[in-house]
Amino acid sequence: MTAPAGDWRLIREEARPGPMQMALDEVAAETAADGGPSTVRTYRWEPSCLTLGYRQDPATVDWACCEREGIDVTRRQTGGGGIYHDAYGDIAYSITVPAADVPGELLDCYHLLCEPVLDAFDRLGIDADYVEASVPELYHPACYLRELHPAHDVVAAAPDDGGDRRKIAGNAQYRKRDAVVQHGSLTFSVDAARHLDVFADPPVTPEGFRDRVVGMDELVDVDRADAVAAVERALADWVTAGSAATLDADGAWTDAELQRAEELVETKYRDRGWVRTRPGNGR
DSSP: OOOOSEEEEEEEEEEEOHHHHHHHHHHHHHHHHTTOOEEEEEEEESSOEEEEOTTOOGGGBOHHHHHHHTOEEEEOSSOSSBEEEOTTTEEEEEEEEEGGGSOSSHHHHHHHHTHHHHHHHHHTTOOEEEOSSOBOOSOTTBGGGSOBOTTTEEEEOOTTSTTOOEEEEEEEEEEETTEEEEEEEEESSOOHHHHHHTBSSOSOOHHHHHHHBOOHHHHSOOOHHHHHHHHHHHHHHHHHTSTTEEEETTOOOOHHHHHHHHHHIIIIITOHHHHSSTTGGGO
16 A cells, blocks of 8 residues: 555654654644645654653653653653653654545554555564554553554564564554544664653563563664664655655755644643643643
């Protein structure tokens, strides 16, 4: 499957705080819904950030740890549990496109928009695919420790793992102003202890976390910059494989988009009411 027809832009990896990254996803949706280009992008969390799922209880967060360690906390538009996005170990992407241009059936939409994600792993020589069957939950507040779902959880295995496959990427979608946003995290390197530390009393050890989650750096000999480049090439090729799609491979945000995103940061993604209430204060 290839990207829907139309004008697209690729925005290459930018390091920004988590609230701004979530605001930019929402802004990209507004742009696509208003007739502007669809967007594929990679991004980096700077500083490291914990994103809460839309309906996640803020009491599950170790707020003192996040403050002490300088970890941002924001709330996503998408559901699921919290995800610790390490500034080094997490490679994030998003795809934003008019809702009318993608399948209305959720599973079909996931399979379309995850195509470049699976292609990126293939380019890196990583044997990755959707989890074949549900995997039992270990800890509900943490997204990576919830039940794995064949629709959107991607697992991978090393040749010497005896067939055991661990989660390497998670993907989620939401709809905003007649646009679909799919964003996800590809794990480059696992910091299990830090991931667990941001939660209040998780009943899982770092060893247990590593039994569930794997990073690219455990599977192949690749540095982070090359891994990001592979994701960006996969996104670009997915768009240009469509005969009726055009891509600005050096895309950028407009001044108006950046201003709008800053407004959303202040009124929403850094707002105490959005982050520390359940579910997200309904905004």
